[in-house]
Amino acid sequence: MKESKRRENPTSAQGVACPKCEHVNDAGKHTCRRCGSHLYVSCNACGAHNARVRSHCHDCGQRLHRGLWRKIENRLSRKSKGKVKLIHLVLLVASILLAYKIIVMLAEFQPAPVE
Numbered sequence: 704m705k706e707s708k709r710r711e712n713p714t715s716a717q718g719v720a721c722p723k724c725e726h727v728n729d730a731g732k733h734t735c736r737r738c739g740s741h742l743y744v745s746c747n748a749c750g751a752h753n754a755r756v757r758s759h760c761h762d763c764g765q766r767l768h769r770g771l772w773r774k775i776e777n778r779l780s781r782k783s784k785g786k787v788k789l790i791h792l793v794l795l796v797a798s799i800l801l802a803y804k805i806i807v808m809l810a811e812f813q814p815a816p817v818e
């Protein structure tokens with residue numbers, strides 16, 4: 704686990720670290736030898752080739768993964784569409800139960816009738 708602390712400079716002369724499985728691949732490879740994911744991404748601003756483990760373009764400093772994150776978000780929101788209704792239903796039932804409990808509590812805590 705100490706190895707993961709040395710990720711400050713993942714792209715060295717020895718090779719390119721995989722963004723997914725952290726396997727260090729030989730320099731010049733375009734895909735990870737272990738999991739097959741792409742190791743490089745081209746900059747949206749200047750088109751420079753960057754290792755995917757980098758967060759910013761080495762050439763112009765542009766953030767590299769904004770598009771990737773948007774893609775992931777889109778995929779997640781598309782996947783959870785069916786679940787959203789279920790969550791709403793659960794929340795609705797929970798709020799009804801909560802309201803019911805509050806009503807019961809209020810009924811119990813009514814001040815004693817004054818003689």
Ligand SMILES: [Zn+2]
Binds near residue numbers: 721722723724726737
């Ligand atoms: Zn990999």
Ligand SMILES: [Zn+2]
Binds near residue numbers: 747749750760761764
């Ligand atoms: Zn760039």
